[in-house]
Amino acid sequence: MSRGVGTVEKRLNxxxxxLPQPAAPVAAYVPFVIAGDLLxxxxxxxxxxxxxxxxxxxxxxxxAIFNEAGQAAARVCALNVLAQxxxxxxxxxxxxxxxxxxxxxxxxxxxxxxxxxxxxxxxVIVKIFGERGKHARSTIGVAQLPLDAAVEVEGMFExxx
Amino acid sequence: MSRGVGTVEKRLNxxxxxLPQPAAPVAAYVPFVIAGDLLxxxxxxxxxxxxxxxxxxxxxxxxAIFNEAGQAAARVCALNVLAQxxxxxxxxxxxxxxxxxxxxxxxxxxxxxxxxxxxxxxxVIVKIFGERGKHARSTIGVAQLPLDAAVEVEGMFExxx
Amino acid sequence: MSRGVGTVEKRLNxxxxxLPQPAAPVAAYVPFVIAGDLLxxxxxxxxxxxxxxxxxxxxxxxxAIFNEAGQAAARVCALNVLAQxxxxxxxxxxxxxxxxxxxxxxxxxxxxxxxxxxxxxxxVIVKIFGERGKHARSTIGVAQLPLDAAVEVEGMFExxx
Numbered sequence: 001m002s003r004g005v006g007t008v009e010k011r012l013n014x015x016x017x018x019l020p021q022p023a024a025p026v027a028a029y030v031p032f033v034i035a036g037d038l039l040x041x042x043x044x045x046x047x048x049x050x051x052x053x054x055x056x057x058x059x060x061x062x063x064a065i066f067n068e069a070g071q072a073a074a075r076v077c078a079l080n081v082l083a084q085x086x087x088x089x090x091x092x093x094x095x096x097x098x099x100x101x102x103x104x105x106x107x108x109x110x111x112x113x114x115x116x117x118x119x120x121x122x123x124v125i126v127k128i129f130g131e132r133g134k135h136a137r138s139t140i141g142v143a144q145l146p147l148d149a150a151v152e153v154e155g156m157f158e159x160x161x
Numbered sequence: 162m163s164r165g166v167g168t169v170e171k172r173l174n175x176x177x178x179x180l181p182q183p184a185a186p187v188a189a190y191v192p193f194v195i196a197g198d199l200l201x202x203x204x205x206x207x208x209x210x211x212x213x214x215x216x217x218x219x220x221x222x223x224x225a226i227f228n229e230a231g232q233a234a235a236r237v238c239a240l241n242v243l244a245q246x247x248x249x250x251x252x253x254x255x256x257x258x259x260x261x262x263x264x265x266x267x268x269x270x271x272x273x274x275x276x277x278x279x280x281x282x283x284x285v286i287v288k289i290f291g292e293r294g295k296h297a298r299s300t301i302g303v304a305q306l307p308l309d310a311a312v313e314v315e316g317m318f319e320x321x322x
Numbered sequence: 323m324s325r326g327v328g329t330v331e332k333r334l335n336x337x338x339x340x341l342p343q344p345a346a347p348v349a350a351y352v353p354f355v356i357a358g359d360l361l362x363x364x365x366x367x368x369x370x371x372x373x374x375x376x377x378x379x380x381x382x383x384x385x386a387i388f389n390e391a392g393q394a395a396a397r398v399c400a401l402n403v404l405a406q407x408x409x410x411x412x413x414x415x416x417x418x419x420x421x422x423x424x425x426x427x428x429x430x431x432x433x434x435x436x437x438x439x440x441x442x443x444x445x446v447i448v449k450i451f452g453e454r455g456k457h458a459r460s461t462i463g464v465a466q467l468p469l470d471a472a473v474e475v476e477g478m479f480e481x482x483x
Contacts, residue, residue: 027437028444029459035421035480036359037197042422043460060431099196100203104462105305108431109221109269112309115188122189137190138204138315140265141305144427144463148434154460158196198358260357261364266466270382270430273470276349283350298351299365299476301426302466319357 003090012082012092012128022087023047023080026146032088034159037096039088041155043104044080045146046073058148061141062111070150071120074103077153078121082128085157094160097132098125102154103139114141121153164251173243173253173289183248184208184241187307193249195320198257200249202316204265205241206307207234219309222302223272231311232281235264238314239282243289246318255321258293259286263315264300275302282314325412334404334414334450344409345369345402348468354410356481359418361410363477365426366402367468368395380470383463384433392472393442396425399475400443404450411481419454419480420447425461426474436463443475 009019025031025042032041046057057073059065065073078101086092103118105111118139126133145152170180186192186203193202207218218234220226226234239262247253264279266272279300287294306313331341347353347364354363368379379395381387387395400423408414425440427433440461448455467474 025459027459027461028441028448029423030456031458033419033421033456033458035419035478038199038360038421040422040458040478042458043462097194097196099194099199100201101190102460104460107305109304109465111305112307114305115307119189126189134191134194136192136194136201136203136315137186137188138263138265138313139188139307140204140303140313142462143270143304143431143465144429144433144436146434146437146461152460152462154458156196156201199360258355258357260355260360261362262351268466270465272466273468275466276468280350287350295352295355297353297355297362297364297476298347298349299424299426299474300349300468301365301464301474304431304465317357317362 006091006093008092008129015127017079019083019086020049020080022083031084037159037161039157039159041081041084043152043154044077045149045152046076047080053147053149057150059150060106060108061117061150062108065150070117073151074118074120075124077151078124081153081155089159095157096160097158098129098135099156099158100136104142104145104152106145106150107141111141114139167252167254169253169290176288178240180244180247181210181241183244192245198320198322200318200320202242202245204313204315205238206310206313207237208241214308214310218311220311221267221269222278222311223269226311231278234312235279235281236285238312239285242314242316250320256318257321258319259290259296260317260319261297265303265306265313267306267311268302272302275300328413328415330414330451337449339401341405341408342371342402344405353406359481359483361479361481363403363406365474365476366399367471367474368398369402375469375471379472381472382428382430383439383472384430387472392439395472396440396442397446399473400446403475403477407479416482417479418482420451420457421478421480422458424476426464426467428467428472429463433463436461
């Protein structure tokens with residue numbers, strides 16, 4: 001299938017989003033691996049278009065940052081995941097199914113609204129992909145994330161080989 | 162293979178357990194996805210038969226809740242995982258292998274008995290499935306979980322297509 | 323393919339490393355599962371040759387232990403992962419691709435250098451495997467790990483069946 005902007009990416013754009021540049025890993029690994037028809041995307045941080053994390057998307061939920069900012073950070077993470085998917089397979093239309101998102105929420109120990117934060121990621125994925133965007137998910141609140149990011153999202157996709 | 166109560170579920174019942182109703186996700190995602198012969202189950206909380214978390218299964222290990230309660234919570238999570246497996250494939254006998262459980266233990270920072278807590282999940286899975294229930298596992302202690310649950314368990318299964 | 327010391331393990335030895343004995347799980351599960359051409363390795367702790375965790379590899383990053391010790395602990399975890407891979411498939415040459423490493427860093431809540439710690443694992447894997455060692459990765463800082471280990475690493479590999 002050709003590389004380029006397909007139906008899914010058009011929908012993403014119509015929803016008012018844009019695919020960011022796929023982020024370079026912050027360390028010694030690669031942003032995605034394909035094994036058979038599974039595509040595994042490394043944990044993505046809420047890096048903005050300038051490749052930096054907006055200060056509003058740093059810090060701990062239940063602490064320095066508000067829930068709305070956390071949800072926005074999760075959304076940015078999800079778009080960064082999709083940027084890696086496009087880098088990996090050339091066209092988002094080749095995604096047969098979003099299999100799983102893992103959501104890591106940087107939070108204080110008494111913050112238990114982690115699913116609501118992660119919905120910022122899940123909602124945008126389902127809006128963009130529709131039925132095949134409905135994914136399994138695990139969300140946990142963690143002690144800390146790289147670069148003090150508020151959220152990190154990893155993904156597994158089934159792709160058309 | 163027909164939907165229904167197979168050998169594995171009978172064994173589960175003989176052991177004194179019952180499959181709960183599969184829980185609706187607490188947010189915008191689905192409880193399982195099948196990709197090829199892999200079944201990925203979203204992180205499950207220790208929801209009881211009434212769809213709520215027993216107060217004894219809320220809070221942090223090493224803090225408000227005791228180890229026995231934590232192990233019981235892990236067991237309930239595992240049964241909720243199996244309820245999703247049955248919802249996904251109709252009959253637990255179609256599980257070829259329990260591939261991996263991920264265990265997330267809500268705990269205070271100096272609580273290091275997380276494997277013992279997660280054994281509440283692993284033990285019941287191995288009892289129910291026998292040899293093909295022997296699974297890979299990662300267990301971590303986390304800062305917080307959805308709904309202040311004490312434990313969350315996710316699963317990956319190989320299934321007969 | 324025959325069991326034994328292949329090209330990859332020779333390279334590992336030339337780099338000055340040695341495969342440890344594969345560790346027995348610290349609880350009721352198994353250290354690896356093969357599903358099709360995927361090999362899933364349970365979270366490995368930084369167990370030394372004596373089967374114990376060096377006190378220098380216990381505790382929290384940003385707390386009792388220094389970054390260099392954390393990186394060394396991550397490296398030991400990675401070698402323990404490879405010991406399981408060899409136990410699973412007999413010869414590291416049968417690894418077609420290192421698909422994903424999950425890195426869990428035991429840290430205090432304000433420690434945000436978790437990727438640098440995890441590089442201790444990633445770097446050694448890439449050194450040993452070269453191109454096919456380049457893996458997807460998610461790294462998170464967690465509240466606690468089994469046996470108060472500083473690091474835990476899990477792995478997913480694509481193997482030649």
